[in-house]
Amino acid sequence: MIEFHSVTKRFPDGTLAVDDFSLVLPSHKITVFVGTSGSGKTTLLRMINRMVDPTSGSIEIDGADIGTLEPVKLRRGIGYVMQNSGLLPHRRVIDNVATVPMLRGMPKKKARDEALHLLDTVGLDRSLANRYPSQLSGGQQQRVGVARGLAVNPNILLMDEPFGAVDPIVRAELQQELLRLQQELGKTVVFVTHDIDEAFLLGDQVVILRTGGKVAQVGSPAEILANPIDEFVATFVGADRGKRSLHLENHGDGDIVVDETGRLAGVLVGERSSAGSESKAGPRGPGASAQGGDSR
Amino acid sequence: MNFVTETVAWLIDPANWVGAGGIPTRLVQHLLFTLVTLVLAAVIAVPIGFLIGHTGRGRGLAVATSGAFRAIPTLGLLTLVALWVGIGLNAPYVALTVLAIPPILAGAYTGFEAIDRKIIDAARAVGMSEAQIVLKVELPLGLPLLIGGLRSATLQVVATATLAAYVADFGLGRYLFEGLRIRDYGEMLGGSILVILLAIVLEGVFALAQKLVVPRGVTAGLPTDIRDGSSRSRPAMESTIKEGTSHVRNE
Numbered sequence: 321m322i323e324f325h326s327v328t329k330r331f332p333d334g335t336l337a338v339d340d341f342s343l344v345l346p347s348h349k350i351t352v353f354v355g356t357s358g359s360g361k362t363t364l365l366r367m368i369n370r371m372v373d374p375t376s377g378s379i380e381i382d383g384a385d386i387g388t389l390e391p392v393k394l395r396r397g398i399g400y401v402m403q404n405s406g407l408l409p410h411r412r413v414i415d416n417v418a419t420v421p422m423l424r425g426m427p428k429k430k431a432r433d434e435a436l437h438l439l440d441t442v443g444l445d446r447s448l449a450n451r452y453p454s455q456l457s458g459g460q461q462q463r464v465g466v467a468r469g470l471a472v473n474p475n476i477l478l479m480d481e482p483f484g485a486v487d488p489i490v491r492a493e494l495q496q497e498l499l500r501l502q503q504e505l506g507k508t509v510v511f512v513t514h515d516i517d518e519a520f521l522l523g524d525q526v527v528i529l530r531t532g533g534k535v536a537q538v539g540s541p542a543e544i545l546a547n548p549i550d551e552f553v554a555t556f557v558g559a560d561r562g563k564r565s566l567h568l569e570n571h572g573d574g575d576i577v578v579d580e581t582g583r584l585a586g587v588l589v590g591e592r593s594s595a596g597s598e599s600k601a602g603p604r605g606p607g608a609s610a611q612g613g614d615s616r
Numbered sequence: 617m618n619f620v621t622e623t624v625a626w627l628i629d630p631a632n633w634v635g636a637g638g639i640p641t642r643l644v645q646h647l648l649f650t651l652v653t654l655v656l657a658a659v660i661a662v663p664i665g666f667l668i669g670h671t672g673r674g675r676g677l678a679v680a681t682s683g684a685f686r687a688i689p690t691l692g693l694l695t696l697v698a699l700w701v702g703i704g705l706n707a708p709y710v711a712l713t714v715l716a717i718p719p720i721l722a723g724a725y726t727g728f729e730a731i732d733r734k735i736i737d738a739a740r741a742v743g744m745s746e747a748q749i750v751l752k753v754e755l756p757l758g759l760p761l762l763i764g765g766l767r768s769a770t771l772q773v774v775a776t777a778t779l780a781a782y783v784a785d786f787g788l789g790r791y792l793f794e795g796l797r798i799r800d801y802g803e804m805l806g807g808s809i810l811v812i813l814l815a816i817v818l819e820g821v822f823a824l825a826q827k828l829v830v831p832r833g834v835t836a837g838l839p840t841d842i843r844d845g846s847s848r849s850r851p852a853m854e855s856t857i858k859e860g861t862s863h864v865r866n867e
């Protein structure tokens with residue numbers, strides 16, 4: 321469990337990035353910080369591994385104030401995955417994954433063995449192990465980044481727009497992969513994105529932030545969608561544009577799901593409920609099942 | 617006899633190839649002097665350069681100091697130090713170390729500065745200590761530019777080390793000073809050619825070393841962000857070398 325207690329961050333240049341932020345991030349769940357650029361998501365995330373120290377307030381991990389912990393030691397126990405993977409260009413894939421376990425004193429051979437297993441875990445072919453990061457596609461690099469984040473078997477995994485730089489198809493793939501992994505591993509994941517669809521897909525708890533690190537709304541995707549607390553949130557989640565009120569249209573061969581602007585949102589799979597053609601669909605983007613609810 | 621035949625005659629005269637004042641002895645002296653000077657300069661400049669490159673602090677001071685160092689005429693400094701510590705090799709060591717420090721310093725910190733900040737940030741975020749970041753990330757990635765700095769320092773020192781003979785019976789410069797004194801242009805030109813050859817050989821060695829130390833992962837593979845990072849560093853390297861050559865011309 322990660323707890324933020326009235327955390328404020330003002331950078332030396334005067335920018336107020338996070339303003340009096342308090343929140344509990346439950347263990348074994350995915351919490352997503354979502355908001356526009358500059359809303360303080362990265363700053364919040366990096367305060368958890370002390371890459372940034374708060375100006376005031378405190379952060380606790382399982383009851384221990386991290387301000388009292390040695391940053392390097394703290395970071396070695398927390399997985400960190402970032403946009404553009406952040407891999408070391410001069411080290412092979414396998415050595416990138418084995419880096420942190422070896423820093424923690426694991427013998428090289430064992431670290432490399434485990435790194436190979438981690439490549440399996442994140443769905444990478446072992447034949448890529450001896451390549452350099454520059455010899456991989458963006459999606460593959462991102463998977464290596466996730467493998468490296470998991471390498472010390474951390475309880476906490478911090479992910480800063482990890483899928484921001486890959487194309488939509490690969491992104492969807494990686495998102496599903498993360499959900500599958502999470503089912504297996506049950507980490508406490510803190511995930512940053514500016515994509516509301518991604519936030520609703522992945523998050524057990526979604527935190528919508530406005531500029532200046534202020535919380536607009538916290539809740540499960542369903543809660544936020546059902547009751548946007550104000551206009552800002554409604555706009556942000558797209559509810560006001562009708563993007564989220566979906567209805568069915570019959571096209572002979574089958575039912576398709578369309579939003580209020582008439583844009584195709586998906587197809588209906590499985591049995592059609594008796595609720596009729598105005599059945600509400602879940603917050604899954606284009607191509608997803610419109611069976612609604614928490615289908616994962 | 618013209619200069620060319622005089623020079624050839626001097627170079628092939630067997631008498632010049634033996635004994636304490638012979639070409640092989642002086643060549644080795646010259647080379648060792650150059651190496652020792654480089655090591656001295658590197659011991660001073662590399663740690664400071666790494667510190668500047670790693671922390672991003674003190675760059676302005678380093679540039680200003682390097683500039684001042686570069687402006688010092690080496691012959692003047694040599695004479696001054698020699699007046700102070702006396703005739704012998706100490707004065708040339710001091711003067712040429714001063715000459716070699718700026719390019720090595722610049723090579724050390726530009727090597728670090730050319731590394732993509734995201735890579736270093738990531739290394740820190742996964743739990744590398746500052747020392748580990750320097751040794752395992754910045755050093756290997758910055759090495760090509762450091763070698764570039766050493767290369768231009770070597771070129772300057774090997775050429776300017778001829779001045780050591782001004783205050784000591786030492787090195788290939790002896791042929792220049794002696795030839796000048798006794799108006800033996802064959803000896804002067806022959807000595808110069810030897811210095812040039814030595815410089816060319818060292819250039820070749822460093823050019824090779826520079827190629828070899830570029831990390832495999834940086835040259836391998838598809839053009840990506842990482843590749844951009846290394847190509848951005850190239851202009852920086854060129855400027856280091858250019859600054860170096862212009863200094864040689866000043867002498």
Ligand SMILES: Nc1ncnc2c1ncn2[C@@H]1O[C@H](COP(=O)(O)OP(=O)(O)OP(=O)(O)O)[C@@H](O)[C@H]1O
Nearest residue numbers: 331333335337356357358359360361362363364514
């Ligand atoms: N090191 C820093 N020094 C000064 N200001 C900073 C620093 N880091 C971030 N900021 C400022 O703090 C605010 C929040 O930045 P942050 O990186 O947390 O935003 P973000 O929500 O992650 O944005 P993005 O979606 O663009 O990544 C911004 O106004 C930013 O300019």
Ligand SMILES: [Mg+2]
Nearest residue numbers: 361362363480
């Ligand atoms: Mg960010």
